Amino acid sequence: MQHEPALRPVVPHADHFGDEASRQDAAHLGMWIFLATEVLLFAGLFAAYAMYRLAYPEVFLHAREHMEVTLGTINTYVLVSSSVLVALAIASIRGGREMTASALLAGAALLGITFLCIKGVEYAHHARDKALPGAHYALHAFAVPGASLYFTLYWIMTGVHAVHVTVGVGVLSVLSFQTLSGKFNARYHTPLELGGMYWHLVDVVWLFLWPLLYLA
Template sequence: MAESSLRPMNALGDTHSVETSGAHAAPDLQFENLEQQHATRVFGMWIFLVTELMLFGALFLMYTVYRAFYPAAFAEGSRHLDLALGGINTAVLIVSSLCIALAIHAARTSAKRSQLALWLLAAAVLGIVFMVIKGYEYFLHYQNGEMPVFNWTLTGAGAGHVQLFFWLYFAMTGVHAIHLSIGIALVGIMILRALLGNFKPNAYTPLEMTGLYWHFVDIIWIFLLPLLYLIAR
């Protein structure tokens, strides 16, 4: 405690902006040691994930209400989705999560930068594969006239309710895709930092946080699969 208060201030009077990613670095001003700093940041990430859960929660609620109101239209809408693509994408995300977990494992057990960076790269590539497949699905919906506003050709009784399903489909998968894109960007940054040798077996906090975020986005998709694709045959 006392020693950190003696640390000189930098020119901006910004006493807190000391970058601490290397093992040799001292903890930030407000922390007693690196252990506390790591625990605090990871805890902060969990709180953030809970806010993300509530964000998606609102979408899940809308889904629940409308599905309860219009079960037939939701089943009909679901039949317009391509289960093969949805299933493949699920597998892609699960394997990408494994890559992230292996990356953290590599960071904590070996000092080899290349191994860590490779696992991260694999995760990022799988994330991009997911986005490409998702984009292809969107394109198919557009072609088939299942994209409200841009190209909507479904008509007949109850088409309004099917449209509601597609609105929710695009809202839920869209918000998920935005999150995944952020995840890919984060992993990209992590790759750079890994190559720069920023991480050590006892200093990997940013990796850990990126991993938590990535797995969370994965979990959201795991629920989107049954809710959107597997309603009824």
């Protein structure tokens, strides 16, 4: 008679870290490494911007005259406000105020959606004026060598950022729902801190994009 192999005991995920503090440290380290790769991605885009700005300084200087500066500035305040809400949400969950934290995360997600909607309006205006990337560029009011290159960089840099905002909105929405359902509390809220770190990076990247593309 053959004996069935004994089932292995279920080991909690935190056990191989030794304790909860070690698990949290590992989670934060992993997020920092991930954020570093994101920084490298945007650093490459910023390097391309700097290189082509050196090649066409006058073009990049006058390009802002054809940008939606008002919409870009409004979006800056929107994203900064959303980061403030995320920071307040983290402080709330640490203080045991789960309902407040959930509401603040939901508010930050709504501001992220607002950012995307405003960005969509701006994209529509550029498409109407034919300020499109690459060979599709046909903005007659700014038909100078290098203009299409500027708008190509604009679409790529803001487009990649918009994708990150979309992901962040999804993360904040999930965290808000999970907080409301009681998954996180003052003793355990590491995912909220990690999500907040990602959202703050998205905000910081925009604080570089805004002056470079709209003001400089």
